[in-house]
Every structure is written in C-alpha cells, then in structure tokens.
Amino acid sequence: MLTQAPKGTRDMLPADAHLWQMIEARMREVAALAGYREVRTPVFEHTELFLRGVGGTTDIVQKEMYTFLDKGERSITLKPEGTAGAVRAFIEGRLYADALPCKMYYLNAPIFRYENPQAGRLREHHQFGMECFGGSQPTVEAELISTLFSLLSGLGIKNLSVHINSIGCKECRPKYHAALKDFLGERISEMCPTCRERFERNPLRILDCKEEKCKAIVKDAPSMLDMLCEGCHDHFEGLKTLLSAQDIGYAIDPRIVRGLDYYTRTVFEIIMQTGREGLALCGGGRYDALVEELGGPATPAAGFGIGLERILIELKNAGTEPVAPTITDVYVAAITDDDRTEAYLLTQKLRTAGVKAECDHAGRSLKAQFKFAGKIAPFVAVVGGDERARGTVLLRNMNTREQQEIPLATAPEAIKQLIE
C-alpha cells in the first residue's frame, strides 16, 4: 500500500519526461500562435463553482467529484474539468473590463474524476485547454478546431475525425425540449430509468443513451438541428463554411450533446480512429451563458479540453514517439581513486561551459565506469594516469571508438567544440 500510487493515478517517471515536455512545448507553441496566453488556476475550487458551472444533473457532479470539507468547514472539490476555474478567474480578475476577446490556455492541469480506471482513463489525468472569452463569431470555434489540428498533426497524429453539432441556445432549446417530449409521449415509460429521469431534467441527453431499447425509440426523434433558431442556425452554417474553407473534414453528429450542461450552440469532439477506436481525444464547444451564470457580465465564450495521457496513447499508436535524448554528453572517467577529484572538477568545468557532463558517483572501477558511460553518454573523457603526467585528458567517442588527447587546461572548451 505504502509503495503503491492510489488507484487510477500514474507517475510520470524520468524516462518519459521528454515525451511530456515535447508535447507541452508544442501546445505552448500553437497556443501562442493563436494569441492565447497561459492561465494557472487552483487545483481545487469551491464545490459550488462546479455545481453551478458544470451542472447539477451531470454524471461528473453527481458521482465523480472528489469533494471534501476543509478544516474551515468549506466544501472543496478537486477540479473535475478545466473550464469552470478559467471562467472564475476571468470574472474574479475582472478581465472582462479589458479589450475582448481574452484568450487563455491551461497546460498540464491535473483533472480529478472518481471513475473506474481503464484504457485511456484515469482518476487523475492532465489536460491542455484553450478558452476564448468575448468572441461571438464562429471563427472562434473554427480557430480552436484548427489549432487542435495543427497541434495533433505536428505530433504525427492522424486518422482523427472531428464531430460537430449544435445544441442551440436558451431561445431555441426549450422549444426543442418540448418537441422531444411530445415525440416521446407515453413511450418514455418504456425507456431506461436514466432516460426517464433525464426526461424531466435534461431531455437532450436522452439522445445520448446507449441502451438498445432507448436508441430504437429515439431513432426517429426530431433533430435539434432542424429546430435551431435563426441565430443558432446561421452560426452553425458559419462554422461549417469556415471548416470547409480550411479543408478540415468534419462529420455532423446530432448525437453528441456533451456531458457538461454549460454548452450552447457548438459542441465538438475529436475522436480516435485507430487504437482506442471511438475514444474522445478532445471535447469542447461554446458556452455563451456560463460567464453570466457564474456571476460575471454576459460574455460569449468557447473552449476545449484535450487529455495529455490520451495524446500519449495516440503517439504510441502512430509510432511517432520521439527517441529519448541522451542523458549526458560526456562521462568523465577517473583511472584510479586518486583521479576522482580531478574527474569531478572537469565535470563541473564542462557543465560551466554548457556541456552536459557526468562523473562516477558510485565508486566504480574504470571498466565499470566505461560500462555505465556506454549507457548514458556518447563521449567519455578519461582523467589521470599517463595523461595526467602529460597534462592532457583522453576523449573517446563511444560510437566510433576513436580516441584523442586534449590539453587539460583548455579541455572544457575543446571538448565542447569536438562533440558538436
């Protein structure tokens, strides 16, 4: 127990660090290109933020949150998604008072959901997300999707499909709910308990049900897309035009309604097509009412979240994982115990000169130092012995097995030149 990470959590070990850092660097790059700057919000928030923001009827809020009372009797919840915190920060920081749109991204934010772990799903996972406040035009959603594409294709991840839908706004959605209830009528009693509950609280989600019986009943239900008000219709058409203009292929999927209540108009998902087929890599959409709902001024907004662990799965599937960089460039070996101080000093001088260098810390024999060096460094510098008398060090290329003597006095700079 003591030496076992909690269920559904995972360590990032040093051997994998370069993968995460490479992905994170790409994310910062694409976000910056689109004018998004980083935001960092707390790992925990007041529970109420998620109740109001994410929605009290959602699975996330009803059964997946890590909620506890702190010592001051406040109800605290570990972030179960990234948007609510960003919106809170936007309001609390009075960012709405500046020129809008205000664009921000969060990176490597830990997200907590109490779920049963399986492939691509953990209790703690990490997300990159972009949020744009104050943009009402469909160019915002197009920009988000486009940025995602450039991120993922830059990582060599292909075979993705974009699914988009519009779930209307507070004008047209109630009308659709009414139409859906009319359509279902008495047949709601034949549906699963979950759907019967959703019928009252959030009828749209009935379309999302995976029960065969429910799917059959819902098959010919009216579509939200046919009942969009003029504004929502035009917005959706606008997004489709923009995506097509950019040659981004997409599928319209009336069944995606998303599990978070705050969405309005556009919702979208990017789905894996290989490996973990059907698993969502990324989800997002527009949430024009959320800022106001949480106490800010009415501000249109849109954003997405994408799971880093799932990107790593796709990276492995695509076979485009970068090779790990060498741990060090030069391993400084000491011939005898008397040479260890000099080896240590040369190591430090190399580091000062900007060369990744390492020496023995385990009291190994020269032979063992070489063996170890062979695993972590392309070059070995040998200090001591005859070379000490001659005032030189021996530099060995571990790949070509070539060796040369270098004057000790100028060794750090000379080695720096030689290994480049």
Add this chain to the structure above:
RNA sequence: GUGGGUAUAGUUCAGUGGUGGAGCGCCAGAUUGUGGCUCUGGAUGUCGUGGGUUCGAACCCCACUACCCACCCCA
C-alpha cells in the same frame, strides 16, 4: 456503480499439492588503463494481503486490495 480477466525476481513469464525457476536486465570476474560481442559466477522473492482446507499450499476454497479490459460516462 456493473461485468470479465489477472497478481510468482527489476522486467517478461513458466511452474496445478511435496526443497521456488528461465530469458532479458542488474552486479562482478575472465581483461593488471577502455563499454557494446563471448564465456563464467553472483545478488534479488514475506509466490499481492488476510483467513481457511491439508501431514504439507505459489498451486485448492473464501474475503480483501490493486492492475488490465469492457459497460456507463468522459479527456
């Protein structure tokens, strides 16, 4: 929350009731100033945890925990 599978060395796994094993990895030696190949030797296990059956349990039974997979839902 539900269902299926799994748990033995650092790792991948074999071992079906009678003295715990192999490959790879790790450490050392052959090589007294040089890694990778070869050869030789070595270390490491409360056989997931706790009970039970038995003269005797890694093996059979029960419970628990974790991991993998799936449903639900989601990143």
